[in-house]
Amino acid sequence: MSRTAWLRLAVLAAALAAPFVVADASHLNLLILVLMAAQLGVAWNLLGGYAGQVSLGHAAFYGIGAYTSTLLLLNFGVNPWLGMLAGGAAAALLSVAFGWSCFRLKGHYFAMATIAVAEIVQIVFTNWEYGGAAVGLTIPMSHDGWAWMVFAEKRPYYWIALGLLLATLAATAIVERCHIGYYLRAIKDEPDAARSIGIDIKRYKQIALSLSAFFTALGGSFYAQKELYIDPGSVLSTALSIKMSLVAILGGIGAMFGPVAGAVVLTTIEEITRSVFGGSGRGTDTIIYAALIIAIAVFYPTGVLGWLRGRIARRNARRAHGARVEALR
Amino acid sequence: MSLLELHAVSKRFGGLIANQDVSFAVDAGQIVGLIGPNGAGKTTAFNCVAGYYAPSAGRITLGGQTISGLAPEACARAGVGRTFQVARTFTSMTAGENVLAAALLRHRRVGAAREQASRWLEFVGLERLAERPAGSLTISEQRRMAVARALATEPRVLLMDEVMAGLNPSEVREMVVVVLKIRERGIACLVVEHVLEGIMPIADRIVVLDRGVKIADGTPAEVSSDAAVISAYLGDA
Numbered sequence: 001m002s003r004t005a006w007l008r009l010a011v012l013a014a015a016l017a018a019p020f021v022v023a024d025a026s027h028l029n030l031l032i033l034v035l036m037a038a039q040l041g042v043a044w045n046l047l048g049g050y051a052g053q054v055s056l057g058h059a060a061f062y063g064i065g066a067y068t069s070t071l072l073l074l075n076f077g078v079n080p081w082l083g084m085l086a087g088g089a090a091a092a093l094l095s096v097a098f099g100w101s102c103f104r105l106k107g108h109y110f111a112m113a114t115i116a117v118a119e120i121v122q123i124v125f126t127n128w129e130y131g132g133a134a135v136g137l138t139i140p141m142s143h144d145g146w147a148w149m150v151f152a153e154k155r156p157y158y159w160i161a162l163g164l165l166l167a168t169l170a171a172t173a174i175v176e177r178c179h180i181g182y183y184l185r186a187i188k189d190e191p192d193a194a195r196s197i198g199i200d201i202k203r204y205k206q207i208a209l210s211l212s213a214f215f216t217a218l219g220g221s222f223y224a225q226k227e228l229y230i231d232p233g234s235v236l237s238t239a240l241s242i243k244m245s246l247v248a249i250l251g252g253i254g255a256m257f258g259p260v261a262g263a264v265v266l267t268t269i270e271e272i273t274r275s276v277f278g279g280s281g282r283g284t285d286t287i288i289y290a291a292l293i294i295a296i297a298v299f300y301p302t303g304v305l306g307w308l309r310g311r312i313a314r315r316n317a318r319r320a321h322g323a324r325v326e327a328l329r
Numbered sequence: 330m331s332l333l334e335l336h337a338v339s340k341r342f343g344g345l346i347a348n349q350d351v352s353f354a355v356d357a358g359q360i361v362g363l364i365g366p367n368g369a370g371k372t373t374a375f376n377c378v379a380g381y382y383a384p385s386a387g388r389i390t391l392g393g394q395t396i397s398g399l400a401p402e403a404c405a406r407a408g409v410g411r412t413f414q415v416a417r418t419f420t421s422m423t424a425g426e427n428v429l430a431a432a433l434l435r436h437r438r439v440g441a442a443r444e445q446a447s448r449w450l451e452f453v454g455l456e457r458l459a460e461r462p463a464g465s466l467t468i469s470e471q472r473r474m475a476v477a478r479a480l481a482t483e484p485r486v487l488l489m490d491e492v493m494a495g496l497n498p499s500e501v502r503e504m505v506v507v508v509l510k511i512r513e514r515g516i517a518c519l520v521v522e523h524v525l526e527g528i529m530p531i532a533d534r535i536v537v538l539d540r541g542v543k544i545a546d547g548t549p550a551e552v553s554s555d556a557a558v559i560s561a562y563l564g565d566a
Contacts, residue, residue, distance in 0.1 A: 182430040182433060182439070193419065196405055198402050
């Protein structure tokens with residue numbers, strides 16, 4: 001096995017074992033938030049990173065996931081695990097309408113259209129009585145345990161969030177290695193040339209969007225089960241859409257582990273600023289959080305992962321140079 | 330019946346007539362040069378064949394099948410390969426991956442497409458650059474890589490848009506060798522050229538456009554002694 005394979009295995013083992021080491025519930029909760037943000041960023045990256053279509057409306061899919069599983073559970077007693085898959089399917093279906101309307105537009109106009117579509121979804125749910133309207137929906141704690149994805153302690157949530165992240169990463173790895181991955185990069189680089197080699201651009205953008213929507217919705221269903229309460233503000237807000245894109249963009253767009261790096265940095269900054277500067281009621285934490293995001297964007301334009309890779313490449317180049325100098329002596 | 334046929338193709342952009350009743354044919358294993366002064370409508374005709382424009386009137390057939398009005402990706406599937414005036418390299422990929430992406434059209438498995446890609450890179454003499462980031466290749470190398478990319482879609486007719494423009498004489502010779510090798514494989518070549526030195530010696534036929542209209546069609550020798558062609562290039566004396 002190669003060195004990177006060992007490294008990945010070691011990271012995976014450490015990630016699986018973390019809940020046994022991290023005893024403090026709030027620290028474990030921070031880790032869960034990182035995993036959730038990473039999973040959403042990785043899902044967003046399928047469309048935004050690989051296909052180069054910047055969506056600022058992904059909260060629509062997240063909300064569809066959360067509402068589908070929750071409504072199925074509350075009204076029909078459907079198991080949340082099945083509800084989660086149903087939510088993913090519903091989001092993938094909605095994404096066809098989303099793509100049909102938004103893919104007519106390119107670049108910034110596409111991004112603006114995605115905001116509009118997500119706003120529409122949010123307004124619909126805010127006014128829809130059956131969906132709890134603005135009051136939201138509460139999941140009862142009466143059934144708990146693995147079968148119903150409701151737990152009194154945090155650890156099971158951690159493992160589920162980790163599982164979702166791994167599943168989303170696995171899907172990304174498969175896409176990256178098969179023809180779809182090459183086609184998406186071709187579309188992002190040179191759409192006209194992509195068509196000249198027989199790529200149906202709309203079809204492949206839609207495939208990327210559907211996959212991205214599916215995994216984003218899984219994250220939404222998971223959120224509902226973890227918080228046991230959802231409303232339009234928590235699962236359909238524009239701020240949420242922006243956060244998903246930020247995680248991927250600041251982490252390193254179009255790279256598999258970029259959003260994971262982005263989620264670690266962004267969630268940590270968010271939670272630290274909140275605990276240190278929050279509670280003043282003056283929004284100091286938000287101001288500092290925003291300033292740090294701007295700083296990352298300005299100083300590390302290739303994202304956290306791009307910066308790390310650049311450092312490693314420079315170090316290796318220095319070493320190779322040193323070795324050549326040695327050999328000449 | 331020829332492999333590629335244009336029947337009275339016209340293309341209008343609003344009031345501007347870019348092509349007016351243009352008809353010509355390209356046979357398999359033939360190099361046809363499409364020449365003419367600036368603004369003659371060469372690239373427009375080219376874009377009609379490749380599906381980037383739908384002709385306003387007329388019909389284009391490939392092997393007897395109508396392809397005019399098809400989308401570019403459908404034209405590629407039908408057997409029309411093309412290159413662009415600027416190479417339009419996929420810069421996030423290596424040179425090999427650029428060609429691999431095109432080979433996926435006929436070989437969906439990445440492994441099989443990779444084998445095809447290395448064959449086509451070798452065909453244009455770039456096999457040793459396969460692992461290089463495509464954006465780091467020279468202009469001349471990127472042009473040849475674009476030809477390899479178009480060939481990897483296994484076209485019956487290959488459209489090359491000014492592949493020799495801006496190259497130095499030795500690079501033009503390399504490209505000429507590639508074009509001749511393509512003809513040997515029985516692929517029809519339609520070459521748009523603004524500069525005549527590269528295309529005249531190798532073309533089997535030359536089609537001359539001027540102000541959207543075909544003014545001559547024949548062997549290079551016939552065309553270069555044609556009075557209408559001379560006046561189009563040099564102006565009316």
